[in-house]
Amino acid sequence: MSTVTEIFGSMVFDDRVMKATLPAKVYFSLKRTIDQGDDLDIGVANAVAAAMRDWAVERGATHFTHWFQPLTGITAEKHDSFITPSPDGGVIMEFSGRELIKGEPDASSFPSGGLRATFEARGYTAWDPTSYAFIKGRTLCIPTAFCSYGGEALDKKTPLLRSMEALNHQALRIIRLFGDTSVKCVKPSVGPEQEYFLVDRQMYDKRQDLVFTGRTLFGAKPPKGQEMDDHYFGVIKPRVAAYMEELNRELWKLGILAKTEHNEVAPAQHELAPIYTTTNVATDHNQLTMEIMQKVAARHGLVCLLHEKPFAGVNGSGKHNNWSLTTDTGVNLLAPGKTPSENAQFLLFLCAVIKAVDDYQDLLRIAVATAGNDHRLGANEAPPAVVSMFLGDELTAILESIEAGTPYSAAGKQVMKLGVNVLPQFTKDTTDRNRTSPFAFTGNKFEFRMLGSSNSIACANIMLNAAVAESLRVYADRLEQAEDFESTLHDMIRKTIADHKRIIFNGNGYDDAWIREATEKRGLCNYRTTADCIPHLLDRKNVEMLTAHRVFTQAELRSRMEITLENYCKTVIIEANTMVSMARSEIAPAVEAYTKELAQTAALKKSLSEDIPCTYESGLLKKLSGLTESICLSAEELADAVSRVGQCDGVLAQSAAIRDELIGKMGQLRIACDEAEVLTARKYWPFPTYGELLFGVR
Ligand code: ADP
Ligand code: MG
Numbered sequence: 295m296s297t298v299t300e301i302f303g304s305m306v307f308d309d310r311v312m313k314a315t316l317p318a319k320v321y322f323s324l325k326r327t328i329d330q331g332d333d334l335d336i337g338v339a340n341a342v343a344a345a346m347r348d349w350a351v352e353r354g355a356t357h358f359t360h361w362f363q364p365l366t367g368i369t370a371e372k373h374d375s376f377i378t379p380s381p382d383g384g385v386i387m388e389f390s391g392r393e394l395i396k397g398e399p400d401a402s403s404f405p406s407g408g409l410r411a412t413f414e415a416r417g418y419t420a421w422d423p424t425s426y427a428f429i430k431g432r433t434l435c436i437p438t439a440f441c442s443y444g445g446e447a448l449d450k451k452t453p454l455l456r457s458m459e460a461l462n463h464q465a466l467r468i469i470r471l472f473g474d475t476s477v478k479c480v481k482p483s484v485g486p487e488q489e490y491f492l493v494d495r496q497m498y499d500k501r502q503d504l505v506f507t508g509r510t511l512f513g514a515k516p517p518k519g520q521e522m523d524d525h526y527f528g529v530i531k532p533r534v535a536a537y538m539e540e541l542n543r544e545l546w547k548l549g550i551l552a553k554t555e556h557n558e559v560a561p562a563q564h565e566l567a568p569i570y571t572t573t574n575v576a577t578d579h580n581q582l583t584m585e586i587m588q589k590v591a592a593r594h595g596l597v598c599l600l601h602e603k604p605f606a607g608v609n610g611s612g613k614h615n616n617w618s619l620t621t622d623t624g625v626n627l628l629a630p631g632k633t634p635s636e637n638a639q640f641l642l643f644l645c646a647v648i649k650a651v652d653d654y655q656d657l658l659r660i661a662v663a664t665a666g667n668d669h670r671l672g673a674n675e676a677p678p679a680v681v682s683m684f685l686g687d688e689l690t691a692i693l694e695s696i697e698a699g700t701p702y703s704a705a706g707k708q709v710m711k712l713g714v715n716v717l718p719q720f721t722k723d724t725t726d727r728n729r730t731s732p733f734a735f736t737g738n739k740f741e742f743r744m745l746g747s748s749n750s751i752a753c754a755n756i757m758l759n760a761a762v763a764e765s766l767r768v769y770a771d772r773l774e775q776a777e778d779f780e781s782t783l784h785d786m787i788r789k790t791i792a793d794h795k796r797i798i799f800n801g802n803g804y805d806d807a808w809i810r811e812a813t814e815k816r817g818l819c820n821y822r823t824t825a826d827c828i829p830h831l832l833d834r835k836n837v838e839m840l841t842a843h844r845v846f847t848q849a850e851l852r853s854r855m856e857i858t859l860e861n862y863c864k865t866v867i868i869e870a871n872t873m874v875s876m877a878r879s880e881i882a883p884a885v886e887a888y889t890k891e892l893a894q895t896a897a898l899k900k901s902l903s904e905d906i907p908c909t910y911e912s913g914l915l916k917k918l919s920g921l922t923e924s925i926c927l928s929a930e931e932l933a934d935a936v937s938r939v940g941q942c943d944g945v946l947a948q949s950a951a952i953r954d955e956l957i958g959k960m961g962q963l964r965i966a967c968d969e970a971e972v973l974t975a976r977k978y979w980p981f982p983t984y985g986e987l988l989f990g991v992r
Contacts, residue, residue: 303549305353307346307427307434315345327423329622330478331459334423339391346427347376347389350434358389360397360419361435363450364404365857367750369581370440372399373433394436395421405860407853409446417441417448422455425578428548437578446850450752453845454574457759458482460843464766465619465627465643471773472639477621482759483739485570486580487554489611489747490587491562491599492534494990497982498597502880506872507865508601508748509666512881512964514971516985520560520608528557531992533594534564541566541590548586550579560608561988570616570739573759577752580613584748596991602746603669605984610670611747615754618739619643619762629738638783641696642769645790647740648683649768650761651733652797654839655681656819656830657761658733658744661753663824663858665865667746672822674804677732677743680812680820682799684731690800696784697791730803760845767843824862825949831855859945866952866960870936873963877929880980882922885970888978889918914973921970928963935959 303310312321320341326332350358357373364370376387397419404417419438427436440449447453458481465480498504503511530538538555545552551569558565566587568579584600591598603610619627627643630636651658658681662671670676685693695701728734734741745754769786776782796816801808812818821827830836832855840846846854896911935956942948971979982990 298546301543302546305429305547306549307349308549311349312342312345315349316341324423334395336391336395339395341391343389343391343394346394346434347387350429351376351387353429354432355429355434356432358393358434358436360399360421360438362399362419362438362440363577363581363750363752364440364448365407365450365854366405367450367748367861369585370399370404371433371435389434397436397438404448405857406442406448407856407860409442409444409448409849409853416443418443422451422574424455424572425575426549430548430582446847446853450750450756451574451577453756453850454577454752454759457756457763457843457845458573460763460845461619461759461766464763464770467770467774468639468642468766469621469627471770471779477623477625479622480619480627481622482573482755483570483618483620483626484573484576484751484755485568485616485739486576486745486751487565487567487614487616488580488583488587489558489563489565489613491560491601491604491611492537492564492591492596492991493562493599493604493987495592495595495597497987497990500981501987502876502981503869503872504597504599504604507869508599509604509869510606510984510987511869511873511960512876512967512971513606513984513987514968515607516983516988518561518985518989523559525557525561525563526559530555530557530564533596533991537590537594537596538564538566540593541587544586544590545583548579548582550583552583558609558611560605560610562991563609563611570618573617573755577750577755580751600748602664602666602748605988607984608988609675610673612670612676612743613745613747613749613751615742615745615751615758616736616739617742617755617758626738628735628740641787642783643766644689644735645787645794646762646765646769648794648797649765649790650758651681651683652794653764654757654761654836655797656821656827656833657757657836658742658754659819659821659827660831660858661757662744662746662749663821663827663862664746664749665824665862665869666748667744668823670746671744672809677730678803678809678820679822680803680809680818681732681744681797682803682812682818683797684728684734684800685798686728686735687800689735690798693791693795693798697788697795699788728800728803731799732803756845760840760843763843764839823953824858825953828855828858828862828949829946831858856945859949863939863945863948863952866956867936867939870932870956870960873960874929874933874936877925877963877967881967881970882925882929884978884980885918885922885925885974888974889915889922891975891978892918918970918973921966921973924966925963925970928959928966932956932959932963 312324320338323338324342327334357375359371359373361369361371376389377385378388380386398416399419400416417440419440422437422439425437427434439452439455441452442448461482462480466477469477501510503509542552551571552566553569554567556565570576587598621627630640659679671679732744742754742758745751772786773779773782796818799808809820813820831851837848837851840851841848892911892915896908899906899908939948939951939956942951
């Protein structure tokens with residue numbers, strides 16, 4: 295078997311391959327496009343396409359595809375083979391610069407939220423040269439953005455690239471103000487930690503709920519759950535280890551920096567974290583990671599569940615989005631510096647994030663809103679639905695002293711040294727840890743913890759980049775006009791702290807008292823569900839900010855609201871229909887069959903002798919018969935509710951009805967079924983139980 299260094303990136307048309315296969319002039323021209331966003335001329339594109347084709351064909355590729363990320367949240371590809379007929383009756387393998395740069399998939403069935411009618415359906419895809427092309431199976435995949443003919447973004451990548459551009463522009467203004475002329479660009483870096491569950495394929499196939507919805511809709515609590523804490527970081531079982539080994543190799547081939555793997559808190563739950571990289575590449579890689587996790591699982595007789603809450607009663611799965619700002623000269627702008635001047639710049643960037651998270655807390659909540667994630671946020675296992683920030687004690691004390699105008703001193707630490715005359719010097723302190731905070735500073739990066747495990751990370755990063763770009767714009771506007779740079783800087787930092795300190799909370803985010811304080815005293819938003827938060831995407835301040843930085847147009851925002859709510863509605867309705875189907879066609883008949891056995895046993899005993907007691911049978915019979923009645927009644931009510939919400943006019947009304955009516959009815963049906971499960975003999979229960987699913991992979 296080849297070594298890791300040999301296989302790493304072996305299926306990627308990366309810088310090493312470009313250097314080796316492209317003429318020097320073409321290579322440098324492409325590099326300028328990649329690093330600085332310069333336009334690419336068609337001659338260069340033709341040369342790159344030819345080199346890509348030769349490289350791909352040599353590795354067994356027969357097709358190419360423009361790989362894109364429509365608003366469904368997953369990736370899309372339409373394969374075209376390289377073949378072109380030659381006059382002698384044979385074929386040659388061709389791939390032109392035009393085909394590399396632009397594609398026209400007839401992708402009219404993707405949701406566009408009204409951005410285009412089907413008659414003008416043809417969107418086009420445009421090459422994103424900043425994310426390397428790669429080979430998947432027999433197909434050369436070209437990462438692309440997906441737009442309508444009018445130029446509206448029909449995907450998640452386009453606004454992400456725009457948000458990175460906005461952030462780059464504003465961050466460079468600030469850096470120049472600090473006298474740095476060497477930095478050419480600033481990019482946000484992201485390392486997403488991916489959680490997932492593994493279950494046995496045969497068991498999975500027996501459950502309609504897992505097959506149709508990705509999560510269990512029924513299931514009584516097993517005798518053992520996660521209470522022993524024996525799974526977290528525990529020894530990895532052989533079958534899982536074999537899975538992880540193959541997964542890593544597949545990811546490495548695609549140049550994905552899979553780094554850390556471990557068991558998570560819930561039984562059958564695991565995590566994979568890559569080394570961080572530029573945001574758009576990290577997003578592409580995370581989409582690929584989720585796809586490959588599922589493919590590799592199938593080869594091991596397993597299914598990888600990426601749903602946010604596959605099982606009630608044990609932890610769900612999230613995705614921690616570790617985020618920082620890096621210059622092309624290799625400086626992390628969120629790392630406290632060594633000199634007072636570096637620290638002043640650090641403090642300004644820190645304040646930009648504080649202001650951004652406070653001003654646009656609603657957008658951050660919106661960016662992670664899905665039906666699946668509604669089960670996690672606020673359920674005492676993931677951060678609450680209220681957005682707040684954790685900075686740790688030292689940084690908080692520094693900010694407090696700046697606000698109060700008092701010198702900062704900490705036990706054992708030197709009294710502050712005045713930097714740029716006014717700002718303190720301090721060192722990085724990573725000892726602080728708070729797992730309950732939605733948005734935590736961890737020494738030199740922020741960890742945004744509200745993302746759901748199946749979310750594309752694009753949405754969260756679009757909002758984060760845009761919101762921070764807006765803070766930096768406000769700062770740059772003022773500083774560029776300032777007569778006295780240092781005192782203006784100091785005033786601005788102080789004002790940010792005073793205005794936005796309500797978003798900083800270092801305590802326990804799971805505490806009910808915090809939610810009360812956050813909403814009642816501090817006025818922070820608490821949007822508990824997707825239906826609650828999504829309409830706020832169109833709040834005036836949000837539209838103004840996102841359009842001003844050209845991250846979205848108004849029409850694009852309306853389309854995103856429409857699609858997100860539609861997706862929420864469809865998801866919950868499919869779940870409700872699945873519940874009705876399982877209750878009626880599997881659960882009720884199973885309970886009835888067992889009831890019949892009990893009744894027959896009781897009758898038999900009675901017929902033998904009146905003296906044989908059968909209180910066990912009759913007691914259970916009564917309970918189970920009562921439960922069968924409730925199950926059928928609740929299923930009836932749920933089915934009625936589904937037809938009622940189906941008649942709502944528009945997604946706003948429908949999502950509200952789902953939140954207010956459907957979800958409660960689903961809960962009722964589940965309670966009756968789960969009660970019946972614990973009373974029914976195992977051999978009658980129609981599908982694998984929680985205990986079997988959670989502990990079945992060895
Ligand atoms: P944790 O204790 O949260 O597991 P790690 O240091 O292991 O912390 O980091 C988790 C993730 O954060 C990894 O994906 C890692 O690559 C990423 N990360 C580390 N430094 C940065 C940074 N400066 N910017 C963005 N992500 C980072
Ligand atoms: Mg982490």
